[in-house]
Amino acid sequence: MTFETVVGLEVHLELATKSKIFCACAAEFGGAPNTQCCPVCTGMPGTLPVLNEKVVEFALRAGLALGCDITRHTKFDRKNYFYPDLPKSYQISQLYLPICRNGRLDIQTPAGKKRIRLHEIHMEEDAGKLIHDPLAGFTRADYNRCGVPLIEIVTEPDFRSAEEVVAFLEKLKSTLEYLEVSDCKMQEGSMRADVNLSVRPAGEAAFGARTEMKNMSSFKAISRAVEYEAKRQIEALAAGGGVAQETRRWDESRNRSFAMRAKENTQDYRYLPDPDLPPIDIDDDWYERVKASLPELADVKSARYRKAYGLPAYDADMLSAQKAMAEFFEEAVRLGAPPKATANWIMGDVFRLLKEKGLAAREMALAPDKLARIIALCGGGALNRHKAREVLAAVFDSNADVDAYVSAHGLLQISGEGPIRDAVAKVLAQNEKSVAEYRDGKAKVFGFLMGQVMRDMAGKADPNVIRKILEGALQP
Amino acid sequence: MPDILELSALELGREIRCGEIGVREAVSAVLDAMEKNAQNAYITVLRDRALSRAEAVQREIKGGGLSGPLAGVPAGIKDNLCTGGVKTTCASRMLSEFYPPYSATAVERLEEGGCVCVGKTNMDEFAMGSTGETSFFGMTQNPWNPAHVPGGSSSGSGAAVAAGQAYFALGSDTGGSVRTPAAFCGVTGMKPTYGTVSRYGLIAYASSLDQIGVLAKTAADCAAVFDLIGGRDKRDGTSLDTEAGTFLSGLTGDVRGVRIGIAEECFGAGLDESVRRHVLAAGETLKGLGAALVPLSMPLLRYAVPAYYLIACAEAGSNLSRFDGVKYGFRAENACDIRSLYEESRSRGFGLEVKKRILLGTFALSAGFYDAYYKKAQQVRGAISRAYAAAFSSCDLILAPVFPTTAPKLGEATIDPMQKYLGDIYTVSVNLAGLPGISIPCGFDEAGLPIGAQLIGPPLSDERVLNAAHAYQQATVYHTMRPGKERSAP
Numbered sequence: 001m002t003f004e005t006v007v008g009l010e011v012h013l014e015l016a017t018k019s020k021i022f023c024a025c026a027a028e029f030g031g032a033p034n035t036q037c038c039p040v041c042t043g044m045p046g047t048l049p050v051l052n053e054k055v056v057e058f059a060l061r062a063g064l065a066l067g068c069d070i071t072r073h074t075k076f077d078r079k080n081y082f083y084p085d086l087p088k089s090y091q092i093s094q095l096y097l098p099i100c101r102n103g104r105l106d107i108q109t110p111a112g113k114k115r116i117r118l119h120e121i122h123m124e125e126d127a128g129k130l131i132h133d134p135l136a137g138f139t140r141a142d143y144n145r146c147g148v149p150l151i152e153i154v155t156e157p158d159f160r161s162a163e164e165v166v167a168f169l170e171k172l173k174s175t176l177e178y179l180e181v182s183d184c185k186m187q188e189g190s191m192r193a194d195v196n197l198s199v200r201p202a203g204e205a206a207f208g209a210r211t212e213m214k215n216m217s218s219f220k221a222i223s224r225a226v227e228y229e230a231k232r233q234i235e236a237l238a239a240g241g242g243v244a245q246e247t248r249r250w251d252e253s254r255n256r257s258f259a260m261r262a263k264e265n266t267q268d269y270r271y272l273p274d275p276d277l278p279p280i281d282i283d284d285d286w287y288e289r290v291k292a293s294l295p296e297l298a299d300v301k302s303a304r305y306r307k308a309y310g311l312p313a314y315d316a317d318m319l320s321a322q323k324a325m326a327e328f329f330e331e332a333v334r335l336g337a338p339p340k341a342t343a344n345w346i347m348g349d350v351f352r353l354l355k356e357k358g359l360a361a362r363e364m365a366l367a368p369d370k371l372a373r374i375i376a377l378c379g380g381g382a383l384n385r386h387k388a389r390e391v392l393a394a395v396f397d398s399n400a401d402v403d404a405y406v407s408a409h410g411l412l413q414i415s416g417e418g419p420i421r422d423a424v425a426k427v428l429a430q431n432e433k434s435v436a437e438y439r440d441g442k443a444k445v446f447g448f449l450m451g452q453v454m455r456d457m458a459g460k461a462d463p464n465v466i467r468k469i470l471e472g473a474l475q476p
Numbered sequence: 477m478p479d480i481l482e483l484s485a486l487e488l489g490r491e492i493r494c495g496e497i498g499v500r501e502a503v504s505a506v507l508d509a510m511e512k513n514a515q516n517a518y519i520t521v522l523r524d525r526a527l528s529r530a531e532a533v534q535r536e537i538k539g540g541g542l543s544g545p546l547a548g549v550p551a552g553i554k555d556n557l558c559t560g561g562v563k564t565t566c567a568s569r570m571l572s573e574f575y576p577p578y579s580a581t582a583v584e585r586l587e588e589g590g591c592v593c594v595g596k597t598n599m600d601e602f603a604m605g606s607t608g609e610t611s612f613f614g615m616t617q618n619p620w621n622p623a624h625v626p627g628g629s630s631s632g633s634g635a636a637v638a639a640g641q642a643y644f645a646l647g648s649d650t651g652g653s654v655r656t657p658a659a660f661c662g663v664t665g666m667k668p669t670y671g672t673v674s675r676y677g678l679i680a681y682a683s684s685l686d687q688i689g690v691l692a693k694t695a696a697d698c699a700a701v702f703d704l705i706g707g708r709d710k711r712d713g714t715s716l717d718t719e720a721g722t723f724l725s726g727l728t729g730d731v732r733g734v735r736i737g738i739a740e741e742c743f744g745a746g747l748d749e750s751v752r753r754h755v756l757a758a759g760e761t762l763k764g765l766g767a768a769l770v771p772l773s774m775p776l777l778r779y780a781v782p783a784y785y786l787i788a789c790a791e792a793g794s795n796l797s798r799f800d801g802v803k804y805g806f807r808a809e810n811a812c813d814i815r816s817l818y819e820e821s822r823s824r825g826f827g828l829e830v831k832k833r834i835l836l837g838t839f840a841l842s843a844g845f846y847d848a849y850y851k852k853a854q855q856v857r858g859a860i861s862r863a864y865a866a867a868f869s870s871c872d873l874i875l876a877p878v879f880p881t882t883a884p885k886l887g888e889a890t891i892d893p894m895q896k897y898l899g900d901i902y903t904v905s906v907n908l909a910g911l912p913g914i915s916i917p918c919g920f921d922e923a924g925l926p927i928g929a930q931l932i933g934p935p936l937s938d939e940r941v942l943n944a945a946h947a948y949q950q951a952t953v954y955h956t957m958r959p960g961k962e963r964s965a966p
Contacts, residue, residue: 039578043798045571046558046580046677050713078794080841082818089797141802270841272790272850275684278713 002202003237005230006210007159007195011172012152013182014126014190015058021125021149022049022092029188033131033142041125041147043088048276051076055149056099056280058181059123060290062151063100065179065297066118070287074099075279076123080270084141085128093152095271097279098122103153105175106299107167108317116168117156124150145189151181157196157207162226166219169193170321171298177362178297178323186217193222198243199233208233209243213250213257225250229257301326309339315347324362331368337375345371349389353396365399366392373402381462387411415462417469420453423461424469427452439476446470480505481640482958485549485697488643492548493537499530499548499592502643506550506594509640515617515626517635518595519555520563526550526594533590545700545724547590552636552645555596556603557583557688558677566679567599567611570799570806570825580677581712582646582688582705589704597632597645601827602796603681605629606656606900607884610829615886618660619959620925624883627660629653633691634661638959644692644701650681651784652878652903654689655915659928660883662917664945664955665691666698668938670910671716673702674709680795682788683714685907694955695916695945699723702938718936726939731947732766734940736931737871739772742902748881751927754919755877758929758948762875765947770871776863777905779856781897784904785833786840786853792830793837799825832893861909868934873944875931877902878915882925902930912938916945917954926954 020027023040040047056074063070074097078090103118126148131140153172159165173184173191184191198210211229216222228250233243247266248257296304298320305316320326325346332342350371354364374392377383383391383406395405406412414420427449428435438445453466480488480497491497503526510521536542553559556566558576565571579587587593600610608631609615616631618624619639626635630647634657637645647654649667658665666689673688680686690701700723707720738759743752763769801807801821808820826834840849867874879899906913911932918929933941949955 039576042803044576044578044804045564045566045574045679045798046556046576047578048676048712048714050711080794080797082797082800084800084802084814087798087803089800090794268843270794270838270843271846272794272841275682275791276680276714 003199003234004202005199006157007197008157009155010194012150012192015149016183017054017149020147021052021055022147027148031144036144042143059099059151061179062181063121064291066103068100068103071097071099072282076274076277077271078274081267085130093124094122107171116158119154119156121151121153126150162223166223174298174321178295192217197229209245212247221252311343315343322361328368332372335372337372341375349392366396367399370402381415382413384413413462414460415465420465420469423453423456424473484693485643489545489549499534503530503550503592513639515619515635516614517616517632517641519598519613520596522595526592529592542590544589549591549643550594551591552597552642553593554599554630554633554647556679567601569612574805581674581709585705597636600629602830603629604829604833618883623885625886627657630657637663637691644697647689647691649687649689650685651900651907655878655903658691658915659878662926663691664695664916666914669912669935671714672706674712674715676711682791695942699942723939727943727946729947729950731944734767735770735871736767737770737772737874739774741774741777742876746880750921751877754927755929758918759875772867774863776860780905783853783856786849789833789837790840790850793834857908860905864909873931873933878928878930882921906932912941914941914945
């Protein structure tokens, strides 16, 4: 019997607002423990939450970009549970009227485009962090993260493989970076996913019992966890057993999942509408304003690159996938660099350098005017391609001035015929044997002689001019 | 000059401004009254702080920096209102050593207006109770008769004002907690429209019902206090953007043409006869002043008590879950893991009434019960609001009792909890609908205990409510009577 894997995701994203969702504390990552908190976000008695409207705006941006229906009259609810990282012992979240419903995000799969449906997006506050010190027997609480705004994106159970899950998360990350809604840094916990997974015999309509793996924080871990958990469930069913509905913990170092909490022990969160926060009404003005401010997203950009610049689909997709790279590309083109050449330079050298240095596009120091200048020098014949690549590598980290570097290192290409003619004469005089071989019909000797001339000119000569003069000089 | 403690807050303010009475003199008089009497009205007396503050306020008044009507007036603060650096206990073991690093907005505004906080008044634990008997620091006695309760939950605030231990006091009213002690203690107590006073710094019992109120000697004093503490506060998203500071200047004492509704359901079975008679007589007095009495029927009011207890307890269960022994407040010493830390701290930190309400609220919100209890109670709440709106289409104010009886004897009311909760029948619907309500002294029963009459208005009619109460007090003397004095029979 073959089985089908069914996965749904709950993705938590910390929003990139300056301040927290219900107080004025900074929402940025890090800081010494308990230095970015106040009586409000630590839930001190008598304090009250006051909504940061930026959070609504960010959620609205995400919802509109993801094709959601917007709940124009939305409100917050309390999710009650006891845990020391949650100072009020309830999390302010949304259950009854989430701000967004019924969205979608299209992903590329080997079988073509696939639409992933989004059940809802809701706003909520993050909890603090507990730092366990098993040696000292202590647990310490850091409340800096309390009240950092989150959106939770809940998908329908539309994924059938780990590849689809990862493709979705990458596309989601790209989209939210474009929207400047979240920086989606998994390593800093600003993007985390809960994976709900079940398996069923192929062709069966009903879902199997599902397990949930919480707080997964790398694409690699998610991919492995999906594969492991699907295999575990399939093996259990194939052996005639069953799958228990439970929460499981993914152990990244051991590449295994472990049972954490059975369904009978699931908590009753006793949700209730939060009486401290008045409902939010998103009026037409606000809605339209946010809608009009949405940037061009990857899919639309890619189509435009194909149409306007004649780029191949693969190039257009690669260039548009990340906001920072798309902006880099567009700015270089705006500065006069030919689109196709720019695309080639980015897809080749720039991507290679980023990969070598382990950098993301947004972390790149190189500014688009530098690449545009290199391309211009190269295209205009002032710099040959080999030297141009050397210059790019040299200024990549420092974003140093291209012309200054080129002149300091004397890299300008020599296209004047005089010096090249002298060099050719010199090389031919030193290599009479090769000249004779060439004239006897050994055409490949030409390349050797080219190389000798280029070496004599320290690599700075225009190869086309060398070719022309060398060909002339070798005529019998 | 009459006894300084006989003055109303506004009268004292006037004497202070014109230099007849010093702030220190007034503060000392109040502190002395506290020492002489043993009603247990205060949990914390701020003698040194008040005396040094009196000096500072006096200087500011002299320098012209403070000229408001209440500058220099000593006030009590209910102990569920946070006072920066001053112990704020909610009358609970849970917070018996809690010093908040911030002050409630209402407290800040009082102090900015030059009022001198003389102490933190006793209360029912976490404002849960209508008799003043659930405090961890012992019950408060009624200044009119120490064998009787002062009413709750703002028990200490009511007793303090009645006993001259404050010129006025802040309270909080979730289901009658300002109006009931005002009625039992023979003082004036007003709960304004929900959102009039910022709740920032008020330790929450039931957030959608809680509203800071004032217990004072007169309606005019209440108006002056609301002028100071009311108005929009950016720290409370539910505070209203109303124009603050106009209540006192709006008091005309004229009630001619005001239609006062009298709901038959509020004067039927279960109401003590002397209360009934005096409250209706208050209506007649207002009629004599030019108001019109309009008969009403509000049958839905009978559902107010169950709806109130479901909503209030559901919110309380959530609000009070932050008291877990982890961050502040009482922490059980013998816990071996996090679960037992929670269980032991909460079992021992909270008193019986608080635990009862948390359990009730937790149950009402549990999976499978939400629709039957909480949701239905919210529907009742909506229906009651609509019933009030309908009633206010034919009248401007509603006259009702505050409590079915005068102050019960200490210990007596706690025997039957169901009976006790039903005592809130006349007050809770006002909170459910977010309306302004005031309790004004309107007479005494055969035992000499004060009776309160309640005037209720539509949302944002606070000035109208205060004005009718003011008109009544211009024509009567009940509000001037103090315990322990010979009183002239009306």
